[in-house]
Amino acid sequence: MIIALLSDIHANLQALDTCLRHAHDNGAVRYAFLGDLVGYGSDVQAVVDVVSRYAAAGAVVVKGNHDEAIDRRAGYMNESAQEAINWARKMLDGEAKVFLAGLPLCVREDKLCFVHASASFPERWDYIDSKTAASESIEAAERVYTFSGHVHDQMLYFQTGMDKIGAFKPVPGTAIPVGSHRRWLALVGSVGQPRDGNPAAAYAMFDTTREQITFYRIPYNHHAAALNIREAGLSEMLAYRVQKGI
Amino acid sequence: MLEKLTPGTELDGFVIGERIHSGAQGVIIGVASPDAEYALIMKVPRVGQGESSESLLSFETEAMILPALSGPHVPRFVAVGDLARTPYLVTEWVEGESLEYWLDGGRLPAVEVARVGAAIADALHSVHLQHTIHLDLKPENVILKRDGTAVLIDFGLAHHAHYPDLLAEEERFAAGSAPYISPEQVLDDRSDSRSDIFSLGVVLYEMATGEMPFGMPETMKGMRDRLWRDPVPPRSIAKGMAPWLQEIILRCLETRADDRYQSAAYVAFDLRNPEQVVLTERATKLESASLFEQVRRWWNSHDHLPITRRRPLVPATEAPMVMVAVDTSHPNDQRHPALQRATSRILSLSGEFRLICVSVIRAAPLVEGSGGTATASGLHLEHLVRLRHWVEPLGLPAQRLSLHVIESANPADTLLEFARRNNVNIIVLGAPGPKEHTLAWWRSVASSVTAGAHCSVYVVRVPTVRSGAGVIDEDAAAYPPAQFGW
Numbered sequence: 001m002i003i004a005l006l007s008d009i010h011a012n013l014q015a016l017d018t019c020l021r022h023a024h025d026n027g028a029v030r031y032a033f034l035g036d037l038v039g040y041g042s043d044v045q046a047v048v049d050v051v052s053r054y055a056a057a058g059a060v061v062v063k064g065n066h067d068e069a070i071d072r073r074a075g076y077m078n079e080s081a082q083e084a085i086n087w088a089r090k091m092l093d094g095e096a097k098v099f100l101a102g103l104p105l106c107v108r109e110d111k112l113c114f115v116h117a118s119a120s121f122p123e124r125w126d127y128i129d130s131k132t133a134a135s136e137s138i139e140a141a142e143r144v145y146t147f148s149g150h151v152h153d154q155m156l157y158f159q160t161g162m163d164k165i166g167a168f169k170p171v172p173g174t175a176i177p178v179g180s181h182r183r184w185l186a187l188v189g190s191v192g193q194p195r196d197g198n199p200a201a202a203y204a205m206f207d208t209t210r211e212q213i214t215f216y217r218i219p220y221n222h223h224a225a226a227l228n229i230r231e232a233g234l235s236e237m238l239a240y241r242v243q244k245g246i
Numbered sequence: 247m248l249e250k251l252t253p254g255t256e257l258d259g260f261v262i263g264e265r266i267h268s269g270a271q272g273v274i275i276g277v278a279s280p281d282a283e284y285a286l287i288m289k290v291p292r293v294g295q296g297e298s299s300e301s302l303l304s305f306e307t308e309a310m311i312l313p314a315l316s317g318p319h320v321p322r323f324v325a326v327g328d329l330a331r332t333p334y335l336v337t338e339w340v341e342g343e344s345l346e347y348w349l350d351g352g353r354l355p356a357v358e359v360a361r362v363g364a365a366i367a368d369a370l371h372s373v374h375l376q377h378t379i380h381l382d383l384k385p386e387n388v389i390l391k392r393d394g395t396a397v398l399i400d401f402g403l404a405h406h407a408h409y410p411d412l413l414a415e416e417e418r419f420a421a422g423s424a425p426y427i428s429p430e431q432v433l434d435d436r437s438d439s440r441s442d443i444f445s446l447g448v449v450l451y452e453m454a455t456g457e458m459p460f461g462m463p464e465t466m467k468g469m470r471d472r473l474w475r476d477p478v479p480p481r482s483i484a485k486g487m488a489p490w491l492q493e494i495i496l497r498c499l500e501t502r503a504d505d506r507y508q509s510a511a512y513v514a515f516d517l518r519n520p521e522q523v524v525l526t527e528r529a530t531k532l533e534s535a536s537l538f539e540q541v542r543r544w545w546n547s548h549d550h551l552p553i554t555r556r557r558p559l560v561p562a563t564e565a566p567m568v569m570v571a572v573d574t575s576h577p578n579d580q581r582h583p584a585l586q587r588a589t590s591r592i593l594s595l596s597g598e599f600r601l602i603c604v605s606v607i608r609a610a611p612l613v614e615g616s617g618g619t620a621t622a623s624g625l626h627l628e629h630l631v632r633l634r635h636w637v638e639p640l641g642l643p644a645q646r647l648s649l650h651v652i653e654s655a656n657p658a659d660t661l662l663e664f665a666r667r668n669n670v671n672i673i674v675l676g677a678p679g680p681k682e683h684t685l686a687w688w689r690s691v692a693s694s695v696t697a698g699a700h701c702s703v704y705v706v707r708v709p710t711v712r713s714g715a716g717v718i719d720e721d722a723a724a725y726p727p728a729q730f731g732w
Contacts (some may be wrong), residue, residue: 037646052472158410158412160303160413160415164415165415166407166410166411166412166414166415168410168411171407171408174408174409176408176410177309177310177407177409178331179329179330181329181330233442
């Protein structure tokens with residue numbers, strides 16, 4: 001079974017649509033959304049509508065810090081991020097807000113764990129930005145495979161034979177064997193706001209049968225997405241970031 | 247699991263045969279399969295209580311990398327068993343002789359060292375082009391096939407740039423075989439393809455002298471010696487060894503990776519073209535560096551370690567071989583300046599590019615009473631002089647350049663064969679010009695080479711003048727090789 005792993009969509013409908021179509025065309029039969037459906041972008045209602053439709057059909061959806069900020073003010077956000085959240089709060093209908101508020105922080109299924117940030121205290125929104133942080137999350141997840149977002153860059157962490165942690169920056173489009181005899185943590189990248197200088201949307205697919213994970217970078221009309229942000233009257237900085245992938 | 251694999255039993259459709267090898271890491275068993283068109287072997291690692299994780303990690307590494315490799319220089323991958331339940335790896339059984347048995351501790355003549363060395367260098371180059379570094383090159387991991395080519399086996403310590411490096415964290419044994427590993431590997435760097443070139447240098451040294459350049463160290467300290475000590479020059483062991491061979495061997499064995507050959511294709515080329523090897527002080531020295539120099543290096547190796555800086559895998563394609571076909575039979579042809587400019591522009595992309603200039607000439611007609619042989623060699627020399635004259639304006643240093651005049655009645659096939667044999671990455675040649683009727687054979691050369699080449703071909707067109715329009719830029723008419731993104 002192939003599971004599409006999509007995180008940090010950040011209200012970017014163009015990017016989400018493109019990734020979902022790509023996933024479907026490449027054999028995805030299940031979907032997992034790893035949080036931060038909203039924030040930064042302008043297509044808040046449309047993105048939540050799409051994801052809740054997938055959720056109704058059985059998709060895994062976990063909560064991200066931006067989703068949480070819709071009904072709980074977050075003190076740590078910068079001005080433009082906060083502005084986008086305030087705007088989203090006005091734009092979302094009641095049903096969408098209920099959907100976001102009801103999302104779990106972490107979902108564990110069989111060998112898999114889905115969580116937006118670290119499986120160790122997911123509510124603290126700690127970034128997996130080091131081998132130590134990856135190790136803590138892997139331990140807390142107590143599963144073979146942990147899939148996360150929050151950090152917008154793609155990365156694959158793995159336990160080695162001596163119970164140390166290795167880190168690997170994936171090459172897009174390469175199917176990486178991830179045997180279930182060791183534990184893995186994949187940061188799948190950001191669909192809606194990549195920050196590595198490449199504006200192409202990032203997501204990943206996990207094949208449970210073949211035990212392979214493939215990271216993807218999918219080009220989409222990011223100029224149109226940036227234009228939407230500008231037309232919504234959100235901060236120019238947010239439009240520029242989507243346009244440049246920074 | 248091992249004890250269950252007795253001859254005649256079956257595992258996932260493979261019929262177990264005799265044990266071929268049994269070692270600390272695991273066993274190798276001959277297996278049969280009704281679907282297989284060639285002989286097969288099954289590698290089974292030692293796992294379980296009391297066994298080291300080493301054999302399993304190496305096994306896992308090979309099982310990950312081998313399916314991604316292809317070509318005539320690696321064993322064909324057939325199947326891998328579930329690592330958690332029944333770990334095994336089935337591959338092609340490579341017919342041939344292990345270099346270890348072939349060498350048998352002896353010393354080979356230079357011609358043989360060059361022939362076998364070039365075959366190994368070809369194999370390394372093929373693997374490097376597939377984003378992989380072998381990291382355990384030694385005679386027992388080289389199979390020489392009857393057709394003269396080499397196959398590399400055992401990718402248990404290899405590194406593939408597209409896959410996680412399971413061994414990178416395992417300082418304890420990620421090193422490889424002590425006599426053969428590079429200084430970078432001693433310092434736990436597994437990401438430099440030039441490490442394989444160092445190991446190739448050790449193998450060449452061993453073949454040429456019957457001795458090991460850094461002995462058989464058993465301690466970490468012994469292995470670190472190669473960070474500052476240089477080997478005894480092979481010519482002082484094998485008296486009468488050709489200077490070009492020592493030049494090649496010692497260049498492979500340079501401590502700093504930057505000072506070595508940057509591509510295995512270059513090593514193969516030099517081994518096949520000894521007369522083109524530029525000799526430096528490496529070629530003739532008979533003694534190692536002075537005590538003072540060695541102390542200085544020893545001090546540096548403990549201090550700032552110039553070779554330890556981590557660098558990304560250098561793709562072999564970034565140190566390419568550029569071959570330009572020069573028509574020296576028509577020295578006044580108007581296409582020559584355009585061809586020179588195009589070549590110069592490609593070479594300007596990197597200080598590592600090597601240029602091979604080839605002129606294919608028709609065999610000298612045997613004129614009665616003119617003394618056939620003398621005329622032929624005179625003609626050859628004349629074209630070589632023209633070729634040198636052609637390339638001089640490019641101002642290339644001798645070590646980046648080689649010149650070849652080849653007599654053939656079929657230029658296209660000759661160019662293609664020469665390019666393939668020398669691992670050329672880009673062929674540059676002229677497109678048919680407007681006055682093509684005078685150069686009828688050349689017309690077919692450009693098109694045949696483009697159609698039949700194994701690599702990119704840059705066809706340079708000469709500016710043509712349109713009535714009422716200016717000169718068309720030659721750049722617009724040339725077909726740039728895709729990998730440069732022009």
